[in-house]
Amino acid sequence: MAAPKDRAAAVRAALRTLVARNGFHGASMSAVAAQAGVAAGTAYTHYASKDELVLAAYCETKSELNLAVTTDADPNAPAEQWFRDLWLSCYRHLRANPEHARFLLQVEHSPYRARAHEAALADQDDPLLAQVASPDIAAQLLALPLEVLYELALSPAIRLAAGEAELTDAQLDEIAAACWRAVSRPG
Amino acid sequence: MAAPKDRAAAVRAALRTLVARNGFHGASMSAVAAQAGVAAGTAYTHYASKDELVLAAYCETKSELNLAVTTDADPNAPAEQWFRDLWLSCYRHLRANPEHARFLLQVEHSPYRARAHEAALADQDDPLLAQVASPDIAAQLLALPLEVLYELALSPAIRLAAGEAELTDAQLDEIAAACWRAVSRPG
């Protein structure tokens, strides 16, 4: 858009913006190209198809989130504090970029879901998985499938960041604590 | 489909099935009509547009869920038990009808979201809201916006029901308890 430098990145960002705002319906390739400030054909010099572009934008978005989250949380800290920092930085990163949150949710509930997860795994392994597997932390978590723990713990952060509600710092601390109460062994 | 009685209902069900399976992309009006076993024009005898059909199918799906859930949970029981029954019946109803779960999620993360909520409110008031507002129960919940409590408590039931993972009864009890731990006042 501004910098005529990386047009592929501009196209990815434009797709993310339009999908977040108007859904896949409202994100035709010509609308995406217009939003990116390039010609209709340009997207196809970088991505073979719309599907490929969607997957690339998903991987980029997810990897930015991973970066934000793993930068802020110290896996050697006590598990409860590690989780709190993780949760809050996930929420804050997405609240600062609500389009990212809404795009992620939309892809993850669409038929792209399976292919997107596959592509994201191929793109980079999830650094979060490694941290969760560490003995200190694993010992304090419920013995449930990772998918379930994810739904209880981190997924609320994404959905709340995508929502309209404005939450105070105190509320966020309370919610992060609530998620920790959900996934950690009681007592 | 089976009964040639209520074609409007058949069309709603067909839309739900196709959207759940293939997303809004894969649910063209002609595909929906074919799935419902009627002609392309027939849907328009009952609904003025595709949007109207989507909203009607959403309202129907949501109201069936409401019915299942409020039948099983006794608002006069102790709050913890009330919640457990509520959570489990929500999960079980949707697990028995995974297309309902996937359809709901897909609508709620699409640009239909706002209009769908509006339509569902107009269609019938949410009996859950009344129960949550009752003093016995409200006193034991965290003082957070309802939207937040919903994300922490009931939303995981829907998403887990939409997922592929098979969960045992013991795991379900554990997860329902985890959600209750999240939204109830600790101590």
Place this chain on the structure above:
DNA sequence: CAAGACTGAATGAACATTCATTCGGAGGTG
């Protein structure tokens, strides 16, 4: 037989994708 439900081919708009063409600059040549 009247009124409505139903049909499915027809319509025009919108879409993803293609491709003949243009553009800008890197490198070679005199």
Place this chain on the structure above:
DNA sequence: CACCTCCGAATGAATGTTCATTCAGTCTTG
């Protein structure tokens, strides 16, 4: 330095397809 030649990125009008919606006519039912 001026000039020419390439080359891949970028363009945007054109293409063929698919879609939501319509409607003239057929069938059902009371």
